[in-house]
Amino acid sequence: MMASGRSPGSAARSVAFLIAFVFVIGTVDRAGADEPIEIFDAHLHYNWEPKPYYSVDEVLALFKKHRVTGILATSRPNTGTHALMDAKPQGLQVVPFIRPYRVRADIQTWFGDPFIFDLVQDEFKRGYYRGIGEFHISGRNADTEWVKKTVDFAVANDLYLHAHADDIAVEILMRHNPRARIIWAHTGFGLSTDRVAEMLSKYPMLWGELSYRSGIVDGSGKLTAEWRALFERYPDRFLLGSDTWINERWQTYGETMAGYRAWLAQLPPKIAAQIANGNAKALFTAAR
Numbered sequence: 001m002m003a004s005g006r007s008p009g010s011a012a013r014s015v016a017f018l019i020a021f022v023f024v025i026g027t028v029d030r031a032g033a034d035e036p037i038e039i040f041d042a043h044l045h046y047n048w049e050p051k052p053y054y055s056v057d058e059v060l061a062l063f064k065k066h067r068v069t070g071i072l073a074t075s076r077p078n079t080g081t082h083a084l085m086d087a088k089p090q091g092l093q094v095v096p097f098i099r100p101y102r103v104r105a106d107i108q109t110w111f112g113d114p115f116i117f118d119l120v121q122d123e124f125k126r127g128y129y130r131g132i133g134e135f136h137i138s139g140r141n142a143d144t145e146w147v148k149k150t151v152d153f154a155v156a157n158d159l160y161l162h163a164h165a166d167d168i169a170v171e172i173l174m175r176h177n178p179r180a181r182i183i184w185a186h187t188g189f190g191l192s193t194d195r196v197a198e199m200l201s202k203y204p205m206l207w208g209e210l211s212y213r214s215g216i217v218d219g220s221g222k223l224t225a226e227w228r229a230l231f232e233r234y235p236d237r238f239l240l241g242s243d244t245w246i247n248e249r250w251q252t253y254g255e256t257m258a259g260y261r262a263w264l265a266q267l268p269p270k271i272a273a274q275i276a277n278g279n280a281k282a283l284f285t286a287a288r
């Protein structure tokens with residue numbers, strides 16, 4: 001049957017209108033998507049050995065450029081963290097953690113070194129710290145008097161621990177003091193998602209930081225089913241980080257952030273916002 005009462009001309013106008021309408025909506029959508037999701041970088045080293053890779057002004061510009069609005073700031077030695085705090089940057093939440101290292105070699109020995117515990121206590125006197133870390137600990141190395149003292153000191157002073165550790169060491173840290181609050185650097189690297197889920201469910205005060213964490217995306221950049229499931233089950237337990245432990249990580253800082261945004265975009269917006277910045281804000285903005 002022929003359509004009655006409508007000339008070919010009016011049909012064309014309708015189509016034109018429809019195309020214009022879709023174009024306008026599309027433009028509005030894209031304008032929203034142009035603003036990249038805000039990121040809190042919860043694993044940042046602003047090392048100062050003896051100078052930082054980027055000056056304070058340069059590094060602050062880098063954060064602004066990549067819309068990083070918060071950082072968990074650490075430095076070896078702690079000089080870099082002091083400089084970031086002294087800068088009092090606008091539009092950037094700096095959350096300082098005490099790095100228990102003077103030089104890189106301390107990574108291997110801090111857990112048996114009474115001098116390091118003194119360093120932590122001295123540094124704490126600055127009054128602005130929110131945590132201790134990142135420190136490295138593996139398996140039974142966590143089972144020392146000095147590690148227990150460090151965990152107890154953190155709990156007594158309402159500090160988070162930022163632990164680069166395997167699951168065994170995380171369990172030992174939690175056993176030292178069940179009130180410990182631990183940010184798990186790298187979330188076990190390649191540990192199975194089943195085991196990560198088991199740890200998150202067993203320890204409600206454990207958060208997974210995702211730098212260098214494998215398995216989140218497949219070879220084509222698509223979020224894997226097991227990580228999607230983990231994020232949906234524990235949306236409030238994950239954080240992002242750059243882990244600028246060597247200069248090359250500063251050189252590729254923008255790519256690291258773009259990599260996070262690529263898989264965050266595949267999650268429901270609410271969960272993406274929690275992982276990108278909301279969880280870190282909740283941890284560090286809450287009353288102490």
Ligand SMILES: [Zn+2]
Nearest residue numbers: 043134243245
């Ligand atoms: Zn690190």
